[in-house]
Structure formats: C-alpha cells, structure tokens
Amino acid sequence: MIVGLVITCEVAFWLLLAAGLAVRYLLKRRRTSVALLLCEPLLEVVLFVATAVDLERGARPSWEHGLAALYLGFTVGYGRHTIRLLDGRAAHRLAGAPRPAKPPRYGLARARHEGRLWLRTLLAAAVALALLQTAIEYVGEGTATGPLRSWQWAALRIVAIHGVIALTYLLWPRKPPAGPAAREREGRTLTGR
Template identity: 65%
Template sequence: MIVALIVACEIGFWVLLAAGLAVRYLLRMERTGMALLLCEPLLEVVLLVATAVDLKNGADPSWKHGLAALYIGYTVGHGHRTVKWLDGHAAHRLAGAPKPVGPPRYGMPRARHEGRVWLGTVGAAVVATVLLQIAVWYVDDSSRTGSLESWRATAWRAAGIHGLIALTYLIWPKKAPDVPEPDHRPSAPGR
C-alpha cells in the first residue's frame, strides 16, 4: 500500500503542477492556479499520515517506510525549486514572460549554484532522518527497525555523493570558452 501511495503522490505532484500552471497561465486564473500549486504539500502530509497509520496498525518497518521518508525529504528539499523553475518556463511559454535565466555555466557562480542545490539535498536528508528517527522511536523495538536505520544511511550517502559532485565545481571550475576578438580589418574588395 505504501509503495502505491508513493507512486500516487508522485503522479499527483505532476498532475497538480500541470493543472496549477494551466489554470494560472492558460485560463488566466492566477489565484486559483496558485491555490492548486499550494495543495502539493498536502500530498506529502497524506503520505506521512498513511505511513504512520501503517506502522500503528502493526506493519513491520520495511524499505517501503524508508522510501516514503526519503520521498518526503526530497520533496521538502527540492520541490520548491522544481515548482519555481517550471513556473518560470510556463510563464515564458504560455504568458509571454521573458525567458527565465538558467543557472550560471562557468566559474564560481556555477559552483555557488551547485552548492545551493546540494544544500537542498542536505535539507532532504535532514527531513528524512528526522522522520526515520521518529518512526524508530514510534516502533520502539530495535529488532524491527534495522531497515529504517539503513535508510538514514542511504539519505546521507546520497547527500555525500551529491556534495562531492558539487565540490568538483568549486575545485575544478569550468572556464568560459575563449571568444576570439572580432576581426575589424576591412575586407578586401570582391569578398
């Protein structure tokens, strides 16, 4: 049931996002579209409650409960940035707004950008860790909570790998391509 609910929440996230953007920009109902976008966190609340009820009803803590915690953490850490990015592109394509500025491509600005994205992953790991620890305390049986504890390690392993990748942008910043000087010599006749 939990895995099906995670899949339903993911599908619901994209359906609410598409509906919110369509109502906001195609139907020009900005407040209604924003209200639909603001309903997205309710999906995570439903998943959290369903996971807690599942554990309360005596389900053995398993990878499903750990995955639910990681999913909620990821949504908290990266959901806002995803919605904002897609909103900017929808405004450009559907409402004639200027094209959104993409992330910097070179040097320290790119390293700072990657660092901010990594902080979202750290936030996701923190949220997942807190939820998993609450579940461990809730179950209160160390012989049954091993899988939940391993998911905490998974969350921090993902944050560590992402951190190493972000660090490469700082250590080896990509340099902007050299743009050749324009040739200001007059061209020869006949060319």
C-alpha cells in the first residue's frame, strides 16, 4: 500500500507541476497556477499521514515505510528547487523569458554549486533520518525496526557519497578550455549550434 502511495505521490507531483506551469504560461492564470503548485505539499502530508496510520494500526515496519521517509526527505530538500528550475525553463519556452542561466561548469563557481546541491541532500537526509527515528521510537526499539534502521544507513551513505562527489569539484576544479578556438567551440555547445 505504501509503495503504491509513494508512486502515486510522485506521479501526482509531476502532473501538478506540469498543470501549474501550463496554466501559468499557456492560459496566463497566475493565481490558479499558484493554487495548483501549493497543492504539492499536500501530497507529502497525505503520504506522511498514511504512513503514520499504517504504523499505528500495527503494521510491521518494512522497507516501504523507509522508502516513504526517504521520499518525504527528498521532496523537502529538492522539491522547491525542482519547481523553481522548471518554472524558469517553462517561462523561457512558453512566455519568451530569457533563457535561465546554466550551472557553472568550471572552477570554484562549480564547486560552490555542487556544495549547495550537497546541502540540499543533507537537508533531505536529515528530514528522512528524523522521520525514521520517530517511527522507530513510535513502534518501539527492537528487531522489528531493522528495515527502518537500514534506511537510516542508506540516507547516511547517500549524504557521504554525494559529499565526496561535491568535494572532488573543490579539490580538483575543472579548468575552462584554453585558447580562442576552444572557447568558440565551448560557446557553440552551450548555445546548441
């Protein structure tokens, strides 16, 4: 049941996002689009409540409950960022707004960008860890909480792996291509020509 609800929430997230952006830029109804986009957090509330009710009714903690916690953490860490990113692209394609800036590709600017993304991952993991710990304390410490503990370790591994990747951009920053021909070639790849 919980896995189906996670999948439903993910599909509904993208459908609401597409509908909100279409209403905003194709139908020119900003207030309606804001109302649609504000429904996004309700999806997470529904998932949270359903997971809590499932555990309250005596369901044995399983990987499904851990997946729900990780999904909720991800939406807290990356949901707003994703909406803002896609809003900029939709504004460019559908409303003639300037093309949104691409992430930096080189040097310390790229390292800062990767560091900010890692902070989002850290926030997502912190939310997931807090939800998992709350669930563990709710059902009681014991062997039944093994799947929840394994999801806690998964969240920590995700943070560590992403942290190492982000750190590589700081320790070994990528350098821009040298010479005018390389810069011209780089400019063509950025503009898509």
